[in-house]
Amino acid sequence: MRKEFISNISHDIHLLLPPAPFDQEAHILKVGEYNVDRQIRRLIHSYEWKIDLNNLMLSHDILDVEITADGALLDTVWDNLLSNALKYNSTFAEVEIELMEHKNEITVSFKDTGVGMDVAVKQHVFERIYREDTANSQRTRDSGLGLSIVHKVVFLHRGGIDVESNQNDQGSTFTVMLPKR
Template sequence: MTLSFLDNEMEAAEKILLDVSEQLREVVMATKWQWQQKELAVELDTEPARIMADPKLLQQVWMNVFTNAMHYTEAGGSIFIRCRDEKNKIAILIADTGVGIAVEDINHLFERFYKADKARVRSHESTGLGLSIVKRIIDLHGGSIEVDSELGNGTRFTVFLPKE
């Protein structure tokens, strides 16, 4: 349903001036019990970064990418979140020390229903839609997303959003 909305009704989205760094802080606090229970170290390094965006949609991006990082990082691992206000864009990095993603899977991550690690994803009841929703929301905001990963050495998602 979310993808249908994003495909057909984005003009109904309500863009307001918001601070992305504050949204990231909210996501970290909202999931605190999950990452603490798993004994993950979470480091948040942000600076004020204001853009015109739909807050509900962007909140979904951060929640999805951050919870994926939690799911695929072993107990005792780390997640690092950085937000920087650059000249004409906002750069958001969410990096983990998790299991990583195989090179052959990276180009397919944003496809609907794609599951890079079929065995692990099943244990998390994933539909394979989360990252396609993330990509669509970022596209609708005029941004881009990059993935850098190596099996056994974690994953880095970097989102770039234009300042309007």
């Protein structure tokens, strides 16, 4: 019943607030040079209390990388992805962050060893107000908007996002690809 209600509300909101074309939204970006690794390191530092509280192991491989982008909006992306990796993980689990630089783009991956998600959930995970209806998702309080915001911000930067996941406590990996300029 709850799932049906959320589905109906989500459908109604989509009718009221249709997504705008890219060219109508691109102007909201405040683009400048910024250091991605510094931003992610600050974010990790701000979540140390939660990592310690849940006895999680966080490892990272973060290269020194500068790109041209909206740092404030991308901070929202990294914050959401790390927050989800911590939130949907179990005690004594692991989170791994990797920032890699390629010729024309960077990739940032957030990998956890949490509950994972099945194929049906992966198909909807970037939709507005979508939340998987499981015991784990019911213990957490969130709006179901986070990953849709992540998707939109990455799209505005002409990037992409991919999710790899398996249910059965295999965890999830979210990888963001962004152009360097």
